[in-house]
Amino acid sequence: MVTATPKKKPRFRLHPVALLNSQKLRRSFMDTYEQKSLFKYVIAIILLFLSIGSLFYTNYLVDKLEEREEREVRLYAKSLQYAINSQPGENFTVVMEVIEDAVNFYQIPAIYVDQNGFPQEKINMKFPKNSSRKEQEDIVNKSLAKMKQEHPAIPVEITGLGKGYIYYSNSFLLTQLRLYPFISLFVMLFIGYLAYLAFSSARKAEQNRVWVGLAKETAHQLGTPLSSLMAWVEYFRSEPSIDPSIAEEIEKDVIRLEMITTRFSNIGSVPTMKEEVVADVVSNFISYLEKRVSSKVKFYVSNELANGQTVLMNKNLFEWVIENICKNAVDAMAGVGEINVILQSPPLTKEIRIDISDSGKGMSKANMNKIFNPGFSTKKRGWGLGLTLAKRIIENYHSGKVFVKSSEIGKGTTFRIILNAKIIGEEELKKV
Ligand SMILES: Nc1ncnc2c1ncn2[C@@H]1O[C@H](COP(=O)(O)OP(=O)(O)O)[C@@H](O)[C@H]1O
Ligand SMILES: [Mg+2]
Structure with missing residues (x-):
């Protein structure tokens, strides 16, 4: 008979070899990203020398x-x-x-x-x-x-x-000849610019396919074991010889896994958008998060929006954004500090602003430009995908914006999310 309820939830740790591999993978992932921008400079320098x-x-x-x-x-x-x-x-x-x-x-x-x-x-x-x-x-x-x-x-x-x-x-010929290098430089720059546009849009399309494909596949693969786990939970519950709190704990984890699966399946297809009361979504999710991080991190939500202000959103994906930003904030403050969330809508605009400030270590100006790049991370075990995903969710799926509003080394950082209070038409949704 199983009676002991584990006090602490067991956590899976990566095997050291797997960890090493994941770090290697991350490094090579970042390398390719940096190599691409190096390639750009090499081409630019060659063009310069030719001209x-x-x-x-x-x-x-x-x-x-x-x-x-x-x-x-x-x-x-x-x-x-x-x-x-x-x-x-x-x-x-x-x-x-x-x-x-x-x-x-x-x-x-x-x-x-x-x-x-x-x-x-x-x-x-x-x-x-x-x-x-x-x-x-x-x-x-x-x-x-x-x-x-x-x-x-x-x-x-x-x-x-x-x-x-x-x-x-x-002579006419001489005058023309004098102009020639400038014309050819202009033509070269123009062709270079066109080529850059073509390459970067091809790259973006490819990245899109990878994101969407991977997300869809993950959601699909998780689906089967999840429903089977759910059935096991039901079984444990009906089995009198098993402590019911075990079934409860497992169910919590299953629910959490289901949330992750829904996120992935949403990112992998056109997400369904619904009118949601922004303040409710944010404060409910913050309470959920609060319980899951150290109690030395205090959360405050201040809502200055009109009562019941709604936004057309995919709640699941939007929560993922809040989670990514808040988790980074927690990481930035080494366990102790506070996170302030302010919801505002400046008068005469249809903008909903969500400012998330932390009392963490802040970031340098140079890093500020890179944090949304895939693979950029200053953490030992970071993948550098959290903010890339957040940007993608806000920009592509919600036609909004997300950026660093301010950051000061040693003081903290404020991220700002801007959503549109206006109703997004069907047309815009199809574009995603
Ligand atoms: N609130 C913050 N304070 C300081 N630095 C931050 C903050 N949020 C993000 N960053 C920086 O942005 C980087 C990228 O974040 P993210 O895309 O979530 O990847 P990861 O968390 O895996 O490193 C982090 O490694 C960190 O350097
Ligand atoms: Mg992160």
């Missing part, structure tokens, strides 16, 4: 081309000088043509200004169709001003009269 390389190389090409264009213009200046100073009767049209051809070939816009400062010859200048003389003169003067800034003038000596000058600007 710098392309910039330098095009600059080199531009310099070469600039030298060549200058040579062509100088040659043109020389031939012009020769033509102006030639004796009547000399025929040099052919030479002139050849040289003009070269300048034309490179499409170098140039203007010859005579000794009196009047623009005489213009080559490779484009004027709009049907433009008047006046308009053309304006264009020439404007181009001239620009050319004077771009390159030093090339003198053309005119015997006995003084000096004329040739002004020119870069």
Whole structure:
């Protein structure tokens, strides 16, 4: 006959080897996460080097081309000088043509200004169709001003009269070439961005499948032994030779296991949403939690919401969020301290805010950005999934938000959950 009721609930401990394995697994899980972000930086650095390389190389090409264009213009200046100073009767049209051809070939816009400062010859200048003389003169003067800034003038000596000058600007090709590295950098960045988007959405979709699949499978697998356990509880209860308190203890654990199973099955399928009185859900669940943690941790709930304020939620999943955040809070305060839960709705908004503050050790700014990443944990035996799950439940299933409102090392941390008081339509639910 079994009579002794165990004073303390027996707890299962992981076998040391299993523990070692689980830690190894966690480390490799985190490693893959970090490797992925390392990969991102490697790609970014390669892109940067490629762009710098392309910039330098095009600059080199531009310099070469600039030298060549200058040579062509100088040659043109020389031939012009020769033509102006030639004796009547000399025929040099052919030479002139050849040289003009070269300048034309490179499409170098140039203007010859005579000794009196009047623009005489213009080559490779484009004027709009049907433009008047006046308009053309304006264009020439404007181009001239620009050319004077771009390159030093090339003198053309005119015997006995003084000096004329040739002004020119870069060819169209050269101007385009200068732009090229920037255009290519822009294109590269744009393609890089697109690739990043594609990869990250593929990764997210994959993560989603893993989450949902794993949760569904877990719920499914737990179902059978659970119903069998339930039958055993009934049997123990009806057996007079067994202490009824044993059946009671086992039933509590079975109920707890059932809750876990429901959570997993909810996460693995479209959860059913119901209007729930927020304050009731929170305070009932906090009382449930309070009994399960050290009595040196005090819980306080302060409700500033309107009486009976409801939110469309999946109670089971929402409680899971509260549990994850509160358990972290308990972990952060090494056994002693308090947890304050405040429920508020700022006037003129449809926001329901649930602030959960602890008097724990707080966290650094750097960690604050990482705590919602899967696998991030500062605990020896942490899996770093609690907050990832909380975020997923609040954002994907409740269209809400969860974040660290504030945290101070040595003082404590406040998490804030924001839910929508408005009714979520069927459409939004289907998206999940
Ligand atoms: N209330 C808190 N105070 C201080 N640090 C916290 C708090 N809540 C979460 N953290 C930090 O966030 C990390 C991730 O939490 P979680 O995702 O629940 O994973 P785990 O609890 O397994 O470490 C924790 O390891 C801890 O460093
Ligand atoms: Mg946790």
